[in-house]
Amino acid sequence: MSVVAIDAGNHETKFYDGKRFVQFPSILGYDWRERNLKQQQGEHDYEWEYKDQKGFAGTLALYESECAESRKGDSKAHPDALLRILIALHQFTDGIEHKIVVGQPIKTHTKEEKETIKEMIVGRHEIAVNGRKKHLLITRCEVAAEGVTAGLLVPGGGTVRVIDIGSGTVNFGTLIDRRFNDKGSFTLTNGMETVRTADPVSFGRQIALKALSNGWGKNDAVYLCGGGAEALQESLRAYFINAQLIIGDPVTANVRAFYLIAGKLYGQ
Incomplete structure (x- = not known):
């Protein structure tokens, strides 16, 4: 079982497990196609398949998606945030079972929004990234308030x-x-x-x-x-x-603070 913090930001997704910090572009493209020229575009080139949808993510989406975008707004209760989280777990963790802490802007850090995020994330997921299929079981998810939590x-x-x-x-x-x-x-x-x-x-x-x-x-x-x-x-x-x-590093402050909370909640 892994205990990790993930900040599924609008610009970059940041992952931290207490030892390893990784970040990749949050941009997603849902317009997958078979590529004739398969050149490496960057360190975080991802072709993903989840729930009968396929697309590009990370550096690959930046270069190869015609309709690539990063969904922005004052809430992370949406499928794009979930997909960023699942790609991070797929790429940077071992095993199946995970306990995580994620973030939500202060304005929408309400009971209702947090419950929506938890219901979206907790449970079993099957996702393939770059042709490798993994089964993920997220047993617990807590939602921290972005910004203020970094004050810890x-x-x-x-x-x-x-x-x-x-x-x-x-x-x-x-x-x-x-x-x-x-x-x-x-x-x-x-x-x-x-x-x-x-x-x-x-x-x-x-x-x-x-x-x-x-x-x-x-x-x-x-x-x-x-x-x-x-x-x-x-x-x-x-x-x-x-x-x-x-x-x-001010860029990683939120995810580092999320991991502090994860340690207290999950006993790391």
């Missing part, structure tokens, strides 16, 4: 603010003495790949004003994570003087 990587107590800048959403999380604070946690349903322009100054201003209008202070301890963290760090410092990148 920050040592100590007090008030900790986290801005998780993703491709489709920006999550704002608050922890007070390592407890999640709902009042100070929310989601902006725009990200680095969904705004018309991802200009660091203008998008950073939009993010900062969203936080300030919800009670955050300019002197708060603000930690940045997600794919847009480094690009927007300087512009956000104009509004939050203590803004800094979260400890370790």
Whole structure:
């Protein structure tokens, strides 16, 4: 049995089992075809087959799918997220049985949405990737709140603010003495790949004003994570003087925090 964390993001899917970290493009193509020229396009070339559907994923979808897309939005309760998770389990784990922790934006981290995600994921799945069929049994799945959960990587107590800048959403999380604070946690349903322009100054201003209008202070301890963290760090410092990148790689912060939760839940 494996215990793993998977962040099925809109731009990249990230996998972590406590030892091995892997990420691959989240883009999917459902327009499979027999290729005449089968050249290797990248490290993560995937041809998948699941429930009578076939397609390309990862680097192969980037180059060979005519209708490739990465589904974005403020929820991961959809088949594309499931397919990303199953491809990750197929490629990077051994055995059949798995317990996992995945993520969901704060705005839709509701009981109903979490139950929908769990019902979609838990159970038996049969998937083939690059012609190799595997049976997967996911016995448990828990759903962590994106962004705010990454605050668990920050040592100590007090008030900790986290801005998780993703491709489709920006999550704002608050922890007070390592407890999640709902009042100070929310989601902006725009990200680095969904705004018309991802200009660091203008998008950073939009993010900062969203936080300030919800009670955050300019002197708060603000930690940045997600794919847009480094690009927007300087512009956000104009509004939050203590803004800094979260400890370790900001891109992997969510999946590393998910694994902390997995360890406590599943006894790793």
